[in-house]
Amino acid sequence: MLDSKRFKGNTMGDKIAWKALNAYLATKGKHLTGGAVNPPIKETVLEDESPPATFLISLDGPADGFGIDVTKFFGVGGAGAPEGIHEPLSMKPSAKDSEKGLLIERKLHLEPGEEKTLSFAYGYVPEGMNLETLIAEVESDFTNLLAKTCEQWKESRIQLVTDEEWVDRELSWHNYYLRSNLTFDSFFNEHILSQGHMYQYIIGIQAAARDPLQHALPFVFSQPEIVKNIIRYTLKTVTPVGGIPYGIVGYGMYMPSPWRPSDQQLWLLWLASEYILSNRDLNFLDEIITMYPIYGKNKKHTRVRDVLTLCYRYLVDTNSIGEHGLARLSYGDWNDMVVHGYVPMEQRDEVTEVGESMLNAAMASYVLNLYSQLLTYMGEMDLAEEALEFAKMQREAVNKQWNGEWFKRAWLNEDLGWIGTDVMWLEPQPWSIIGDAVSKDQADALLKSINNLARRFSKHGAVILSEPLEKMTGDPGIGTNGGVWPSINGTLVWALALIDGDLAWDEWKRNSLAKHAEEYPDVWYGIWSGPDVYNSEFSDRPGQTMCRLDRLSRNEYAPTRLAALQYRQAHWHRVQQSWSEPISNIAKRDVQILYTSY
Numbered sequence: 001m002l003d004s005k006r007f008k009g010n011t012m013g014d015k016i017a018w019k020a021l022n023a024y025l026a027t028k029g030k031h032l033t034g035g036a037v038n039p040p041i042k043e044t045v046l047e048d049e050s051p052p053a054t055f056l057i058s059l060d061g062p063a064d065g066f067g068i069d070v071t072k073f074f075g076v077g078g079a080g081a082p083e084g085i086h087e088p089l090s091m092k093p094s095a096k097d098s099e100k101g102l103l104i105e106r107k108l109h110l111e112p113g114e115e116k117t118l119s120f121a122y123g124y125v126p127e128g129m130n131l132e133t134l135i136a137e138v139e140s141d142f143t144n145l146l147a148k149t150c151e152q153w154k155e156s157r158i159q160l161v162t163d164e165e166w167v168d169r170e171l172s173w174h175n176y177y178l179r180s181n182l183t184f185d186s187f188f189n190e191h192i193l194s195q196g197h198m199y200q201y202i203i204g205i206q207a208a209a210r211d212p213l214q215h216a217l218p219f220v221f222s223q224p225e226i227v228k229n230i231i232r233y234t235l236k237t238v239t240p241v242g243g244i245p246y247g248i249v250g251y252g253m254y255m256p257s258p259w260r261p262s263d264q265q266l267w268l269l270w271l272a273s274e275y276i277l278s279n280r281d282l283n284f285l286d287e288i289i290t291m292y293p294i295y296g297k298n299k300k301h302t303r304v305r306d307v308l309t310l311c312y313r314y315l316v317d318t319n320s321i322g323e324h325g326l327a328r329l330s331y332g333d334w335n336d337m338v339v340h341g342y343v344p345m346e347q348r349d350e351v352t353e354v355g356e357s358m359l360n361a362a363m364a365s366y367v368l369n370l371y372s373q374l375l376t377y378m379g380e381m382d383l384a385e386e387a388l389e390f391a392k393m394q395r396e397a398v399n400k401q402w403n404g405e406w407f408k409r410a411w412l413n414e415d416l417g418w419i420g421t422d423v424m425w426l427e428p429q430p431w432s433i434i435g436d437a438v439s440k441d442q443a444d445a446l447l448k449s450i451n452n453l454a455r456r457f458s459k460h461g462a463v464i465l466s467e468p469l470e471k472m473t474g475d476p477g478i479g480t481n482g483g484v485w486p487s488i489n490g491t492l493v494w495a496l497a498l499i500d501g502d503l504a505w506d507e508w509k510r511n512s513l514a515k516h517a518e519e520y521p522d523v524w525y526g527i528w529s530g531p532d533v534y535n536s537e538f539s540d541r542p543g544q545t546m547c548r549l550d551r552l553s554r555n556e557y558a559p560t561r562l563a564a565l566q567y568r569q570a571h572w573h574r575v576q577q578s579w580s581e582p583i584s585n586i587a588k589r590d591v592q593i594l595y596t597s598y
Contacts (some may be wrong), residue, residue: 001056001066001102002131007049025256031345033256040293043187046250052124056102057135059119059142065089065105071098119143127186156222170512177529178215182226187252188294190233191226197532199247205255207247209234210334213267214487220271220278227275228284234268235289235307240300242314244268252293258340262330263360265315270367272308273374285378305378312371312383315364316390322356322411325397327364329355329410334427334487337480338410338419341473347413356411358401358420358428365395365435391435398428398437406449407432424453424466427488430495447499450492459519460526460543461489461511463536477539478546484534486511519543 010018021029026036039045067073067089075083089105106118121138125131141148157175160168178193185192185206192206193215199205216230237245237254244264247255276284285305293299319328331352332339343351368391375384401408401418407428409420419425429450432438438446453466461484468476476482489511496504509515516526516534520543526534531545 001104002053002125003055003100003102004053005051007047007051009049010047031258034258034260035256037253037256039253041296043295044250044252044293046253048251052126053131054102054122054124055131055135056104056120056122057138058104058106059121059139061106061118063104064107066091067103067105068100069093069098070101070103071095073103158218158222166514167509167512170514173513173528175218178218179223179226182229185233185248188233188236190236191229192233193226193230195532205247205249207255207257208259208261208336209237209244209247209264210261210267213264213271216271217274220274224275224279224281227271228281231268231272231275231304232287232289235304236294237292238307238311239292241318242310242312243318244311254292258331259336260331261333261336262319262328262357263333263363265311265319266360266363266367268311269308269315269371272304273367273370277370277374277377282378309383312387316386321393321397322354324356324401324411325393326356326358326401326411327360327394329357329360329412333357333359335359335480337473341480342419342469342471343412343416347416351412351416354411354413358398358407358409359431361394362398362407362428362431362435362437365391365398365437366431367391368394369435395435395437398432398435399439399442402438402442404445406446406453407437423469424449426450426454426462426464426492430488430491433495433498434491443499447496447503450496451503455507455510458484458510458537460484460516460534461486462492462507463538464488468538474546475539477536477542479533482536482538483546484511484536485532487532516543 022036022038025033037046065088067084068091069084072094073082073084073089077083089103093100102122104120108116108118110116119142121135121142123134125134138145153172153176158171160171162168181196182191182193184190193212194200194206195208195211195215199207212230213234216227219226234244237248239245242265243260245254246257246259246261249255275281285303285308287304288301289304289307291300291302291307315327319330322328329339329351338357339348339351339355368387372384372388372391375381375387378384398407403421406424407420408418409425409428411418420428429446433443433446450462454462454464463477463482464480464485465472465482468482472481473479474481489507493504493508493511496507513527513530516523516530520526523543525531525545526543533545535541535544535546
């Protein structure tokens with residue numbers, strides 16, 4: 001069975017309503033989307049008018065019947081007891097408003113105790129591929145397909161050998177789940193590891209741009225081609241001045257958004273530096289990238305190295321620093337709500353101009369040091385020295401904002417002052433350790449604060465706030481108001497491993513799916529899949545999440561795998577690397593515990 005659909009277009013009423021909405025967004029509603037929504041070129045669209053055809057086939061025998069009336073088939077019984085199971089399928093809908101779908105009927109006779117396996121294939125026909133060719137490919141060896149697939153998943157994955165066998169099973173699952181979510185974006189002609197979750201499957205956005213960059217980090221050694229795809233994808237979205245959009249919607253459209261976060265260049269420079277230095281792939285720097293919007297007669301081509309430099313310049317020159325020497329906060333950093341969920345509406349414009357981010361500054365202390373190493377490897381000595389000096393400046397600026405127990409979170413403006421003085425915000429604390437912005441005495445005190453204020457009482461990973469805030473958007477213990485974020489706890493494990501390996505190992509296990517299943521056995525998600533944030537013990541629904549789509553977030557998998565990598569490198573002393581040394585030598589001694597194949 002083959003199902004093709006085509007969107008016939010908006011009605012005149014729809015078009016009038018859209019025009020009126022766009023006029024509002026360009027003026028009074030600008031704070032909602034950043035302005036009017038206008039496709040830059042004809043190739044960028046919000047609606048997919050011709051989605052790929054989907055098919056359903058019977059692989060191991062002819063079908064005995066076909067149907068399309070999903071409403072009639074399932075009836076009130078639903079999937080558990082479909083009402084139409086006892087009636088022959090029909091290709092005619094029972095009513096005009098019946099939901100349509102693909103239904104295949106197979107008849108078989110089973111003797112007592114007998115078992116039979118029926119095989120079907122469901123999918124879509126990619127652009128440029130013939131359906132008959134696709135079916136022939138599936139039918140050729142479908143009986144052995146599962147076994148072959150299982151064997152292939154054993155290759156090129158992280159392996160962590162411990163006395164607790166479940167750990168490697170969980171890592172194997174994380175590897176499968178993260179890698180299997182690699183999809184292809186036909187607008188940018190690159191693969192992408194989307195965040196998924198409610199962002200893609202309910203809101204319909206490919207966001208935030210930092211997330212695919214984070215998701216790709218665990219593949220730097222094991223599957224570097226994936227990493228190159230994600231880097232190229234991101235580079236193709238960069239604006240002419242080095243900005244990176246919050247996300248993508250529709251087909252190649254910049255996401256209409258009031259959020260223009262200040263941290264995304266850091267994630268790009270981090271991933272690119274890790275990839276090139278780890279794989280010695282200098283040639284990648286001279287690959288040609290087509291800049292956004294990538295189509296049309298005025299499209300611009302430039303080298304990877306030049307786009308990276310453009311993003312670096314945006315970070316240090318355009319975003320720049322504030323009066324305390326810290327990287328500016330702008331419209332937010334990793335935390336979307338640090339401005340839009342905390343700062344009063346009437347003060348947001350000022351905060352976006354003068355606010356400073358301890359998270360960005362602490363992260364820059366590490367990332368720009370790494371980027372400086374890449375620039376040295378490239379032979380860009382002057383720029384390498386500049387990046388190194390900027391990292392040092394951020395490190396020193398971070399160190400000055402120590403309150404005796406932890407680091408502050410952000411400077412907002414003269415009226416609102418500092419946040420994170422009385423309540424510990426977790427996000428900048430790990431990066432202050434990773435970026436070497438702490439003294440020995442500070443590190444000991446910070447470790448104590450993190451353990452007592454964010455970890456000790458939490459059953460499933462550290463909480464993002466030591467206590468919920470009345471001014472923060474959201475109920476206590478939910479989301480950025482004190483929830484549990486795997487994305488942040490991944491860097492926490494890494495930071496803890498630099499000081500206390502046992503504590504790091506305990507935190508890693510607390511963030512596992514296995515631990516969530518033990519602590520919250522009545523919450524079905526968080527066992528095989530999960531959200532990007534869990535409700536903490538501050539919530540009246542701990543272990544659950546903030547919305548109705550409670551699974552399919554890549555942030556559940558990537559930080560866990562990355563944390564395992566960083567834990568291993570920090571806890572077992574990493575050998576100093578020389579840029580002239582063959583990658584194979586380093587791989588054998590430095591990552592042999594982690595990888596089944598290299």
